[in-house]
Amino acid sequence: MPELPEVETIARNLATQLPGCQILAVEKLDWERMVETPSLPLFQSTLPGRCVQGVGRRAKWLLLLLDGGWTLALHLRMSGRVGVSGSNPSADRHTHLVLALDDGRRFLGFRDPRKFGRVRLLDAGGFTKLHTAYGPEPLSDQFRPADLAHILSTHHTRLKPLLLNQAVLAGLGNIYVDEALWLAGLHPLRCSTTLTFTEGSHLHAAIRSVLTAAIQRGGSTLRDYRDGYGERGHNQEYFSVYRRTGQPCPRCGTPIERIRVAQRGTHLCPVCQPAAPATHSPIHPSPPHSPHSH
């Protein structure tokens, strides 16, 4: 599920509700593999009594900044959902972590039907490691077109897998890569080193535009995603290509195509995003048949 805009939306919601709250108890934890670090006993014993001092986000991690220098980091992966509620969500079979807050009348719940979600309780060192494991934040003022140009020129890779790589650039997932590449008019299989500086600048602008608009619309809800209040996002109503196979391109009317790139469903306009030029010097002459049969 959540990519940068969804996690950012949740973080902003929780930032209005959680700071100042105390974690009373770990009310429920029934999927132990969810906790990556530290050991379960330490996780269970460290949380009670901690106060939430702030809420943030790094890449697709939701960060609850606690007193004592601890950070509770939540990764929602595909189907995770995090929210505060006034009733205890422990009875729900898909809610695997519940923290009782304050006097026990409010609860922070982490629901995840697919059980891919992960939780880490980090000390200051772990917090630093988390930050350095990821590439730049695309919406940061520090992220300039030249920074993307440097990324593109130093990786000899197709655009989509490159942009999905969190260590290279933080926060993009399958939806927003497809949308950004369409907006920039770039084919997902283009090799990053073939882009001109102008194309790279367009991609830089497209990434920021797509993410900013999605945050303004509260994220994209396909199925599981809800914001920190349990509300759906509505950015999915504005998709240009994502899951719009066969529907007209908003720019030129050509039916949107779906291909598979890096094992991910990938959506594009074959006219606005011209096919990838050769990524290597052509050792072999052109193939005898056009790859397009129609």
Added chain:
DNA sequence: GGCATCCTGACC
């Protein structure tokens, strides 16, 4: 790079 794997649920 490709592929399997971690899981459950929805849809055909």
Added chain:
DNA sequence: GGTCAGGATGCC
């Protein structure tokens, strides 16, 4: 029954 799904990792 098979296929697909917003993510990430590990193993050729």
